[in-house]
Amino acid sequence: DVKVTQSSRYLVKRTGEKVFLECVQDMDHENMFWYRQDPGLGLRLIYFSYDVKMKEKGDIPEGYSVSREKKERFSLILESASTNQTSMYLCASTSGRAASAETQYFGPGTRLLVL
C-alpha cells in the first residue's frame, strides 16, 4: 500500500515564525502536491512538483515556498507565518507513470494554528 506521511498532525506557531511542513511518500512517486483545506472553500492547491528540484505554483502560492531535494520528500515552508495561514494542510502524491487517470494518495493532514 502507498503510504504518505506528514511530520505532524497538529502544530501551533506564532505569527512571524518560519514553519516547515514535511511530507514523505514511500512508493517512488514522481508527483507530489500540497493543498490547504478550509471550511466552505474545499481544497486549494498551493504548489506541486513533478520531479526532484522541480516545482510549479498552484492557485494560492503567496506566502509559501516548497522544497523537493529528494524524490520521496516534499516540504512546504511558510516563510513568515500569519494568522490567515491557520488551516489544514494536505499532502498528496501520484506515480506519474500510469496510462490513465491516476489516484492521488493523501497524507492524514497537518492542522496548523498560527497565533
Add this chain to the structure above:
Amino acid sequence: GDSVTQMEGPVTLSEEAFLTINCTYTATGYPSLFWYVQYPGEGLQLLLKATKADDKGSNKGFEATYRKETTSFHLEKGSVQVSDSAVYFCALTTSHSGNTPLVFGKGTRLSVIA
C-alpha cells in the same frame, strides 16, 4: 478554467436512506472524474472514478455515472450507514498522466444518524 460544482451541505440522513450528492463540472477536453471521501480526522481517499463518458464507477455500495451530455457525475448510494458519515469531494483532471493536479469541488459533509 476547469471547475467542479457540488451541492452544498451539510446533508443529514437517517440510516438506510437513499443518498444523492450532485456534482457538475466544466472542463476543456475530456476529463476523468473522481469522488474522494474524507472520514473524520483523516486525509482524503479515493472512493471511485470514471475515465470516459457513460462509465460507471462503484465502490462500497456507492455509484456514479459519467454523463457527458449533462456534464455531471452524481454520487448515489441506496442505503447509507452511520459509518458513511464523512466529507465527499468531487474532482476532475484533464490530464491522464497524473502530472496535472486535480480540481476539487468544495466538499459535501454527510451525517448519517441511527
